[in-house]
Amino acid sequence: MYEAYFGLRGKPFQLNPDPSFFYGSRGHRRAMAYLEYGLHQNEGFIVITGEIGAGKTLLVRSLLEKLDPKKIVAANLVSTQIDADDILRLVAASFGIPCKHLSKSDLLLAIEAFLVSTTAAGKRALLIVDEAQNLTPRAVEELRMLSNFQLEDHALLQSFLVGQPEFRSIMQSPEMVQLRQRVIASYHLGPLDLQETQAYVEHRLGCVGWKGNPGFDQDAMREIYQASQGIPRRINAVCDRVMLGAFLSEQRRVTADLVAQIVEEMRExxxxxxxxxxxxxxxxxxxxxxxxxxxxxxxxxxxxxxxxxxxxxxxxxxxxxxxxxxxxxxxxxxxxxxxxxxxxxxxxxxxxxxxxxxx
Incomplete structure (x- = not known):
């Protein structure tokens, strides 16, 4: 609605995670470095956690865009409340392995055969599990067992577990001791600070051709940061409404008063x-x-x-x-x-x- 009014090519603050809008804050660059380190090691688990809306899914999608499909076969599994009986079938389906009506033993054999053939073809298999906090302990244990598949001394499967902060607590439970021993790196993705929040807003605007219209007062940026607490998805929600409010009131500058008014409306x-x-x-x-x-x-x-x-x-x-x-x-x-x-x-x-x- 407001894009044409401000001369923008598209919607800058959409909620759908789009890798073309990826902003490399200090935390996001560090989290990406951990993921890339895991790829280099080609074994074990990498665990990334963060608050809801911190940018974990966007981080994963940005990583997937970088991968060479000729070298890495990646499967991205978004988990709901999945138990051990379903996780293996979902993993198989994510890799495109036929699994209908297979018993658990046959399913494990099918997954192992796929991983062996992938390695034999000179490729590596990567499993990314998003929303990992929804996994039951038994489901996590099944994932750990998959990491036992090896060809000679090479692991056949690399796994990344991405979840909300409570997954860190789950990882500390006694039944997770064997999984913890397989984790080669872990990182918690925190919120942006004030300066990063401003840079994030300007980065997303720049991605759609922003030329300073509308302008953002410094106090307005501070209001956006305080309202969002530096969480990217909250920043998007606030800024989208602020841009709409500026358009409806025909303003060419975003002021602290405008942001405060919008934030109050959102609270109501x-x-x-x-x-x-x-x-x-x-x-x-x-x-x-x-x-x-x-x-x-x-x-x-x-x-x-x-x-x-x-x-x-x-x-x-x-x-x-x-x-x-x-x-x-x-x-x-x-x-x-x-x-x-x-x-x-x-x-x-x-x-x-x-x-x-x-x-």
Whole structure:
């Protein structure tokens, strides 16, 4: 909506992880270095953790874009609540190994045969498990067992485990001692600082042809940092709304006041009043009416979990959640604007109609 107004080629703050927007902060460069080190070692596990929205998925996708498919066969598995009975089938499916109706022993033989043939062809197999905190201990143990596959003295499978901070706690549990012995490097991806937040915003704007329109005041950047706490996905959400707000108010500069106003609106949207309550009190419709779309409740639904499991390993859970969040914000913004129109609508006509009706 606002891209043409500011002379941009595209949407700078989209939530979908796009490697073309990758920003190498100190933390992201270090995390990428750990992943590349793991590739060089060609054995064991690399563990990367970070807060929700810290850029882990974007990091993985940026790494995958760098890989030479003639040298590395990579499989990217986004895990939901997967137990040991399913993890092997998902790994096999991720590598394109036929696994329907195979018993566990036959499935292990099929995976091993694939890994041996890959190595014999002069290639290496890489398994990346995103959202690893969702794995059960038994599922993690199955992954560890896969790392035992060797051809002479060469490991046949390299694994990266990427997850939220709680995965670090899971790793410290007594049943994970054997896995910990296989971890050759581990890194926690933290938030950006104030300077990196500003550089991140300008980097993403620059990716779509930004020439300083709109300009960002220094105090506005500080407000963005404080509201997002340096988490890239939160920065994207705030900046997207700020750009929309600047467009709607026809401003060519982003001020601290504008950012504060947008942030307050976003906070109000965490409340879910009913439509009738919002109209009756002439308050902005801050978010979706209760019952229409509760994102967290939807994601926790057992029926949805079954549907996602049936969708197979090619289903991108992270993108699904981001699209749901985008839908929630889009509808919320529309309802908010409707509420403001209702609140500011002239009241005289309504009074005249009531008087006429009473005659």
């Amino acid at each position: 949207e965490q409340v879910t009043p009913s439509v009738s309550e919002s109209v009756a009190t002439s308050q902005p419709l801050a978010a979706l009416p209760a019952g229409m779309l509760d994102l967290q409740r939807l994601l926790a639904s057992p029926d949805l979990a079954k549907a996602l499991t049936a969708a197979g390993p090619s289903f991108d859970m992270t993108r699904f959640e981001e699209r749901l969040a985008l839908l929630e914000r889009t509808v919320s913004t529309t309802l908010n604007a409707l509420g403001q129109l209702i609140r500011t609508a002239p009241q005289g006509g309504g009074q005249e109609d009531r008087e006429s009706a009473g005659k």
